[in-house]
Amino acid sequence: MSQNVPLIALGPLLMVWFGFGLLPKMILLVLVRFFPVAWSMLAGLQHAEPQLREYLAMIGASRRQTFWRLELPASLPYFFSGLKLTAAYSFSTAVVAEWLGSGRGIGYFLVLQSRGYKTTGVFAAILCIVACSLLLYGLAAGVERIGLRRLRPGAERVKGGGAA
């Protein structure tokens, strides 16, 4: 949802509210980073296999037991796909944040280069941004692989290996 609010519009607003320091940039990052992950996790919670939920209810599992045994593990794949998506976004968000109010960083560099019509510099910056985004995405995918293998090994094998 917060993905649909233009970040450019949000940036100056945050700066008016929170000044030019690190804080508004962090807030912008959290908005972009956190909400999609939380959103897909919520979807995951609702998705948690209804048969398993019914089973836990029938044997009298408490709310807490239902969370730890079903809802959390069932929503992990959603958490990680949210994380991957966000990893790809968050780098460009940081760039925008820099663009809007900073004396450093790729965002600032990008602005300087484009103001001076230095196409090579702009392309270099864009290349750098893409590379960094991909790197973050790869990192998130790696975390996903390890996390799923650790936390729900059986389900991970279903995805990877097919039926026995």
Add this chain to the structure above:
Amino acid sequence: MSGLQGSPGGSGGTPWKLEVVSVSKRYMRDGKPLHVLDRISLGVREGEFVSVVGPSGSGKSTLFRLIGGVERPDAGSIRIAGRDVTGQRGHISYMPQQPALFPWLTVRQNIVSALTIARVERKRAVRLAEEWLERVGLGDVAGAYPHELSGGMQQRVSFLRALLMPRDVMCLDEPFAALDALTRTRMQAWLLMQWEASRRSVLLVTHSIEEAVLLSDRIYVLGKSPATVRREIRVPFPRPRSQDIWTDPAFTRLRADILALLEGNGEHDD
């Protein structure tokens, strides 16, 4: 006709583990009330195997949800081990139609996880799980994940999980309905053997007359919509039993009786 005559507790002999006392349940569907269960009374004594036979959609799973305390009846009460537990959870163990095993847990972990919900101490749960998996011939798959097992094996694990939970009553909701005919027959024989060795108090819901007669000491036959108890039947075959009873003329007669009750005229006509 009521299944449980008078006060069930007073009839001497083995005590009642489960008593369903004149329970009714309605749902709202499309703004209209749907009367599912009408003054159902039934009971399971200690060490007794009891079945409820009824057509699909007659409210058998609803009955279990009431017994499990997942929902409250509109009228009547549920008693387990002599205490009123209407609307309370955590007094039964449960085996559903689908095995409902957690895909991210191994067979052993699935059993341990359920046992710890029933407050079995973790170490003891692990020991119980290993010992019993070995005992029922599933020792080799203790570390496997559910999807690596056949449907029949998954149901064995699901049964074992219910068997090992220290609860007063085991509720089995059409546990073999999703299996192919051959596997189902084998599973019935297996369950019969396991039960005759353990003698837990069991309430089984099924739409298979053969299954009910093979496994049960007593059978309650449910009529359709709203479901009432049409009749309570004592199964005459001695134990230990086998599927050989299916060719016994007494079985054929009993089945015809139950079928007639299910179809609604209440009289035996062949």
